[in-house]
Amino acid sequence: MVYERYQDLKIEPPEPKSIDRLIRSAVRTADKQFYTTTTEKLSPVTRVKLDALIDSTMLPDGTTDNTSILQQLRSDAGACTLNSVLAEIEKLKQIRALDLPSDLFSQASGKVVSWYRQRVAVEDLTEIRRHPEHIRYTLLSAYCYQREREITDTLLDLLINLIHRIEKRAGRTVDKQILKDVKRIRGKHRLLYEVAQVSIERPEGTVKEVIYPVAPEQTLHT
Numbered sequence: 001m002v003y004e005r006y007q008d009l010k011i012e013p014p015e016p017k018s019i020d021r022l023i024r025s026a027v028r029t030a031d032k033q034f035y036t037t038t039t040e041k042l043s044p045v046t047r048v049k050l051d052a053l054i055d056s057t058m059l060p061d062g063t064t065d066n067t068s069i070l071q072q073l074r075s076d077a078g079a080c081t082l083n084s085v086l087a088e089i090e091k092l093k094q095i096r097a098l099d100l101p102s103d104l105f106s107q108a109s110g111k112v113v114s115w116y117r118q119r120v121a122v123e124d125l126t127e128i129r130r131h132p133e134h135i136r137y138t139l140l141s142a143y144c145y146q147r148e149r150e151i152t153d154t155l156l157d158l159l160i161n162l163i164h165r166i167e168k169r170a171g172r173t174v175d176k177q178i179l180k181d182v183k184r185i186r187g188k189h190r191l192l193y194e195v196a197q198v199s200i201e202r203p204e205g206t207v208k209e210v211i212y213p214v215a216p217e218q219t220l221h222t
Helices: 002-008 016-041 044-052 069-074 082-096 110-122 125-130 133-201 217-221
Strands: none
Touching (some): 016 133, 069 082, 069 125, 069 133, 125 133
C-alpha cells in the first residue's frame, strides 16, 4: 500500500528500512494523538474511577487482596443461573458508574478501539498500573467501552434462557398437577359408580352399613 501511494504521487520510494521507520513513526504519532484526545474527554472524577478498577483491596488482617474490579469485569458469565444474571448486572453497574462520555470514541472505528482494548485484556494489573496516565486511561476506557456492550448482550441472553427454563419448569409442574387431578377424578367416578350400585341394591340400609364399606368416610372427604 505504501509503494502504491508513492506510485500515485509519482515519487521515488525510499529504501525499505526508511519506510519501516516512517511507518513506526506514524503509528507512534497516531497513538500519542489518540491517547491525548481520549484522556482530554475524561473528567477528573472518571479518571479516579478508572484507577479504582485496578486498585487492590486491603483486607482486615492487613494483607492485600489482589482481586480487582477489572478482574471481575474480565470474568465470564458462566452457567445460566440467577446468580450469573445478578453478577452480570453488577458488572454493568460498575462500568456505567464510570460515566464515560457517550462520544468518547466517536471519531474512531471499532477496530481501532478493539486494538487498544485488547491490550488491557491480556496485560496483568502490574503492567497496566505502570503505564503513564494518558495511556492507562485510554486503555481502560477502551476496554470498558466495549465490555459494556458485551455484558449487555450476555445479560440479555442469560435472561432469555432463564425465562425459558422457568417456563419449562412451570409447564412440568402444571402437567403433573393436571395428571394428579385426572387420576383423582377417575377414582371418584369409580367410587360414585360403586356407591350408586350398592345404594340401588340395598336401599333400606344405612350409610354406615352400605356406603362406608365401599367408600370409607375419609375417602369421601378428599
